[in-house]
Every structure is written in structure tokens, then in C-alpha cells.
Amino acid sequence: MPDTASVLPKVVDFSREFELLVKAYEQSGGVPEALRDNRVGSLAVHGNRVLGANAVEGLHLHTEQTPTGVRVEVRVEPGVRIARPVHLCFGLLPEEGIQEIHSVFDIGEGAEVSFIAHCTFPNALRVQHVMDASITVRRAAKMVYQETHYHGEQSGTLVMPKTRAVVEAGAVLQNEFKLVKGTVGKLDLDFEAQVAEKGVCEVAAKVYGKKRDEIVVRESLRLTGAGARGLAKSRIAVTDAARSEVLGEIVGEGPYSRGHVDCVEVIRGNEAFASAVPRLIVRHDTAKLTHEAAIGSVDKKQVETLMARGLTEEEAADVIVSGMLR
Amino acid sequence: MRLCLENLDVAVNGHAILRSVNLTVRKGEIHSILGVNGTGKSSLAYTIMGLEGYRVTSGRILFEGEDITSLPVWERARRGITLAWQEPARFEGLTVRQYLALSRRSAANGLPPEEALLRVGLEPRRYLDRTVDQSLSGGERKRVELASVLAMMPKLVILDEPDSGIDALSIGFITDAIRTFARFGASVLLITHQEEVASVADRSSTMCNGTILKTGDPAEVARFFRLHCRACDHVNEPDEEVSPNA
Numbered sequence: 337m338p339d340t341a342s343v344l345p346k347v348v349d350f351s352r353e354f355e356l357l358v359k360a361y362e363q364s365g366g367v368p369e370a371l372r373d374n375r376v377g378s379l380a381v382h383g384n385r386v387l388g389a390n391a392v393e394g395l396h397l398h399t400e401q402t403p404t405g406v407r408v409e410v411r412v413e414p415g416v417r418i419a420r421p422v423h424l425c426f427g428l429l430p431e432e433g434i435q436e437i438h439s440v441f442d443i444g445e446g447a448e449v450s451f452i453a454h455c456t457f458p459n460a461l462r463v464q465h466v467m468d469a470s471i472t473v474r475r476a477a478k479m480v481y482q483e484t485h486y487h488g489e490q491s492g493t494l495v496m497p498k499t500r501a502v503v504e505a506g507a508v509l510q511n512e513f514k515l516v517k518g519t520v521g522k523l524d525l526d527f528e529a530q531v532a533e534k535g536v537c538e539v540a541a542k543v544y545g546k547k548r549d550e551i552v553v554r555e556s557l558r559l560t561g562a563g564a565r566g567l568a569k570s571r572i573a574v575t576d577a578a579r580s581e582v583l584g585e586i587v588g589e590g591p592y593s594r595g596h597v598d599c600v601e602v603i604r605g606n607e608a609f610a611s612a613v614p615r616l617i618v619r620h621d622t623a624k625l626t627h628e629a630a631i632g633s634v635d636k637k638q639v640e641t642l643m644a645r646g647l648t649e650e651e652a653a654d655v656i657v658s659g660m661l662r
Numbered sequence: 663m664r665l666c667l668e669n670l671d672v673a674v675n676g677h678a679i680l681r682s683v684n685l686t687v688r689k690g691e692i693h694s695i696l697g698v699n700g701t702g703k704s705s706l707a708y709t710i711m712g713l714e715g716y717r718v719t720s721g722r723i724l725f726e727g728e729d730i731t732s733l734p735v736w737e738r739a740r741r742g743i744t745l746a747w748q749e750p751a752r753f754e755g756l757t758v759r760q761y762l763a764l765s766r767r768s769a770a771n772g773l774p775p776e777e778a779l780l781r782v783g784l785e786p787r788r789y790l791d792r793t794v795d796q797s798l799s800g801g802e803r804k805r806v807e808l809a810s811v812l813a814m815m816p817k818l819v820i821l822d823e824p825d826s827g828i829d830a831l832s833i834g835f836i837t838d839a840i841r842t843f844a845r846f847g848a849s850v851l852l853i854t855h856q857e858e859v860a861s862v863a864d865r866s867s868t869m870c871n872g873t874i875l876k877t878g879d880p881a882e883v884a885r886f887f888r889l890h891c892r893a894c895d896h897v898n899e900p901d902e903e904v905s906p907n908a
């Protein structure tokens with residue numbers, strides 16, 4: 337790995353860049369104290385520069401700069417329970433640019449860890465953000481990963497988060513992607529996981545598309561082991577001329593594997609577009625997969641209930657949609 | 663008079679559901695509605711609340727002397743009418759605390775959330791941060807609904823079977839809550855199948871086939887109901903088709 341300092345132009349003022357990133361991070365919902373607290377595992381990356389990295393006992397962070405981003409290796413030692421959530425901050429402040437994050441997560445046997453990630457592109461006019469994550473949650477380990485995005489107000493971001501996960505026997509992976517404030521731009525979310533015996537994978541995407549935003553969400557789970565369980569959940573709202581397409585796919589291969597696709601897409605206004613395609617494939621006669629999808633306007637009974645408490649139709653719909661995306 | 667229904671005819675999907683309904687509810691009065699399944703009790707509740715699909719084809723609804731027949735739901739609510747559903751809606755991501763706060767928003771003298779919950783027998787510490795979604799049991803959800811109406815404390819409360827799904831030991835909380843409304847000067851239109859609950863009423867009406875058969879003293883109406891309605895083989899079927907533009 338090249339020494340970070342040697343490849344950077346001398347004019348870069350790290351502390352100022354860090355402060356600006358932290359400010360944007362806070363605006364997107366991040367907790368700035370977490371990035372400064374040495375008892376909390378954290379990583380802050382602006383563009384292709386690692387501005388801060390703090391490992392804690394049992395957690396190893398290894399970073400490597402690339403021309404357009406960083407490679408990150410996150411490893412948790414077997415049997416270690418990381419008490420506080422690890423905070424990750426990725427961002428790009430200029431209006432234009434590319435950030436590519438290639439990450440490898442390796443959660444050792446029986447370990448337990450949770451991550452709170454924020455990705456922020458507050459001024460984006462033409463920003464491209466590629467996330468390529470490979471996750472291994474080893475036997476009986478547990479990983480919770482929550483990622484919140486903020487892409488500014490100008491629909492100027494193209495974001496492609498791609499995850500390939502392996503959930504080993506008895507392990508748990510809970511993954512949530514959230515982009516509900518500001519605009520989306522273009523989002524192409526692609527999540528795939530393979531779940532072994534008695535493993536559990538729950539994946540959820542919550543996105544609010546506005547203006548001309550384009551949303552594509554693909555969640556795909558392969559339940560290979562006996563008694564493996566999977567939940568592919570999506571909550572999408574689209575307004576104005578925004579479009580969303582959701583593909584929720586589960587393959588039940590293991591005996592007694594159980595999977596559920598749960599998709600709700602709310603469309604507000606006549607120009608928006610929403611589609612959902614649940615796909616269930618069963619390869620074992622004791623496996624059982626189910627799906628529910630509700631696409632359309634906000635639920636009438638919910639709206640009328642809130643209107644009966646004095647909220648207008650618009651106010652009621654706002655409350656219902658923000659609850660759904662919470 | 664707080665509520666006055668005058669010769670109300672209501673159609674749903676082109677079917678006449680309510681026919682020549684005449685009913686008055688006084689200030690601070692608890693008025694119970696009896697009737698076998700399918701007589702139109704819920705339809706009456708929805709019509710007073712102004713829900714979509716309940717079309718008043720003739721007659722009018724007066725609230726505090728003003729004609730509200732064509733007002734939207736939320737305007738009726740802001741004037742002081744609310745409804746607790748027989749099967750209340752569930753909300754993802756909305757906590758009991760937030761739900762009660764919303765109910766209280768447009769209310770001048772609603773009860774604070776903690777007190778509203780205590781009055782329906784739910785411990786605030788255990789329930790305020792719960793979500794009003796599928797994770798609440800049927801009975802819990804019904805109680806939260808009643809609490810949200812206490813938090814609003816409107817002038818007219820329509821309760822559609824507030825006792826259904828409530829365990830026998832807790833029925834007292836429901837009847838107490840109903841009396842609380844009256845003490846605050848609110849009127850209650852109480853739909854129920856249970857005599858114990860109906861016994862809190864000041865007046866009572868019995869419905870049959872979309873209309874009100876008899877109104878009067880609760881004991882008398884209950885006797886009438888037992889004598890005539892329980893034994894009656896009258897089929898509660900929607901009446902003849904009415905034209906959509908009628």
C-alpha cells in the first residue's frame with residue numbers, strides 16, 4: 337500500500353477538508369462526535385482521501401488509495417463483540433467527481449458488530465459514486481449495516497451500490513439502505529446474498545424519489561442452507577416525475593428455508609411511476625417463500641384515519657409516507 | 663342540538679345503504695346504537711365522518727346547527743367530530759406518542775398522551791414508544807385508538823364497537839373512557855353489541871335494514887331490540903339500486 341502522504345499534493349489542508357466533510361456528514365444525519373472519539377471505530381473518506389481512520393480492539397481497518405477512490409478492508413476478529421457501532425463516512429463535496437469505494441468486510445466467527453454509514457454528496461451536479469462491497473459474515477456472527485445517503489437537492493448523483501454477501505451457518509446479516517432526504521438522482525442498488533444453514537439475511541431499502549429521480553432496487557437472496565431465512569424488504573415513495581423499479585427475488589434451495597419479499601411503493605401525483613417484480617423460486621419441497629407487494633396511492637383508510645384527527649389529505653399522506661420510510 | 667341527521671339517504675357503490683335516517687344527539691349525551699350485523703351502523707358512522715364512498719343522496723347532516731353534509735373529513739374533524747374505527751388502521755413507523763400528538767394537534771382541551779393511555783389501561787412507559795403497526799395486538803390497537811380520541815377530546819365522538827376485541831376484565835376501562843368524554847361535555851355516538859357497555863348511554867336507538875326503528879330510553883330500546891329485532895327474520899340486504907346521479 338502506498339504511503340498516503342506521499343501521493344497527495346502538498347496544498348491539501350487535511351484538517352480543513354476533514355471539518356468540511358464532517359459538517360456535511362452531520363447535515364446528512366451523521367454523528368460528528370463519533371468520528372472524533374477514539375473509543376469508537378470510524379472511517380472518514382473524502383473523494384479518494386482517507387481523512388480519518390480509527391480502529392478499536394478486535395476491529396481492523398485497512399485502507400488503500402486508488403486514483404478514483406479507496407479500497408477498504410474491514411475485519412472483525414472471531415468472537416469479538418464490538419460494543420459501539422462503527423461509523424463510516426464517505427463523501428464528495430465538489431459539484432462534480434467520482435468516488436469509488438471497494439470494500440471487503442470479514443466478520444469473524446461468533447463476532448458481533450454494527451456499522452452506521454453515511455454517504456454524502458450535498459452539492460452534487462455530476463457526481464458518480466460506486467460502492468462495491470463484499471461481505472462475509474462467518475459462522476454464528478452478526479453484522480448490522482445501516483447506510484444513509486444524502487445527495488443534495490439537484491438530482492445530480494449517480495449512485496451504484498453493489499453488495500455481494502455470504503452469510504454462513506447460524507450467522508445474521510441485517511442490511512438497510514436509506515435515501516429519503518433530498519433528491520436521489522439515479523440510484524442503481526444491487527444486493528445479493530447467499531445464506532447458509534440457519535443463517536438469516538434481512539435486507540431493506542427505503543428511498544424517496546422526487547423530480548426526475550430514477551430508482552432501481554434489486555434485492556436477491558439465495559437460501560442455500562437448511563432452515564435459512566431471508567427477508568427482502570423495500571419501501572419506496574415517488575412523487576413528481578420520479579420512477580422506481582423494484583425487483584425482490586428469493587430462491588429457496590435449503591430444506592425448510594423461509595423467505596419473504598415485502599414491497600410497498602407509494603406513488604404521489606400522476607406523473608410518477610412505480611413497478612415491482614417479486615420473484616420466488618423454490619427448489620426444495622419443504623422450502624416456503626411468500627411475498628406481498630402494495631403499489632399505488634397512500635392507503636385510504638390510513639389517510640381517512642388521520643383526516644378524522646384534523647389533518648388535511650396532504651398532511652396525512654406526508655405523515656404516512658415518512659413513517660413508512662423511517 | 664349537537665348532531666342532527668335529517669331524512670338521510672346514503673348510497674354506497676350505487677346501493678342504498680341508509681334510508682330516511684333521523685337522529686339527534688345532544689350536547690354531552692351518550693347515545694348508543696343497537697342493531698344486528700349488517701344493519702348499517704358502521705355506514706352511519708362513516709357517513710357522519712364524511713368518508714369517501716358514502717354518498718348522501720338526500721337529507722342533511724347538521725352539526726351544531728350548521729350543515730356539514732358536503733364538508734371533507736378533515737374539516738369535520740376540525741369542527742370537532744372524530745371517529746374510532748371498528749378495525750383501526752395500522753401505521754408503519756408511527757409511534758403511539760406521535761399518533762397521540764397528531765390527534766392532539768387540532769384539539770384545544772385534549773388529554774396529554776400519558777393520561778390518555780392510562781385511561782384506557784395502557785402503561786405509558788410500555789406503550790408510548792411502540793409503533794402503531796402490526797406489532798400491537800388487536801385489543802391494544804383498539805385501546806390506542808380510544809386513547810387517541812381522548813387526546814383529541816372533540817365535541818362529537820363516534821365509537822364503532824370500542825369494546826370488540828377487548829378482554830372482559832378490561833371493559834371497565836372502555837366504559838370509564840366513554841363517561842370521561844361526557845364529563846368533558848363531548849357527545850358520544852356509541853355503536854356496540856354489548857349490553858354492559860350500552861348501559862352507560864343516556865339514550866339509545868335501534869337500527870334495522872338501514873334505518874332507525876326506535877329511539878328512546880336505553881332500557882326501553884334494549885327491550886324493544888330483544889323482543890323484535892332478535893326474533894325478526896328480516897334480512898339486512900342493501901335496498902333496491904339507486905341511480906349513481908340520484
Ligand SMILES: Nc1ncnc2c1ncn2[C@@H]1O[C@H](COP(=O)(O)OP(=O)(O)OP(=O)(O)O)[C@@H](O)[C@H]1O
Nearest residue numbers: 674675677679698699700701702703704705898900
Ligand atoms: N361498499 C359496499 N358495497 C355494497 N354493500 C355494502 C358496502 N359497504 C357496506 N355494505 C352493506 O351495507 C350494509 C351495512 O353495513 P355496515 O358495515 O354498516 O353494517 P353494521 O351494522 O356496521 O354491521 P356489523 O354489526 O357487522 O359491524 C351491509 O349489508 C353491508 O353488506
Ligand SMILES: [Mg+2]
Nearest residue numbers: 703704705748
Ligand atoms: Mg360495523
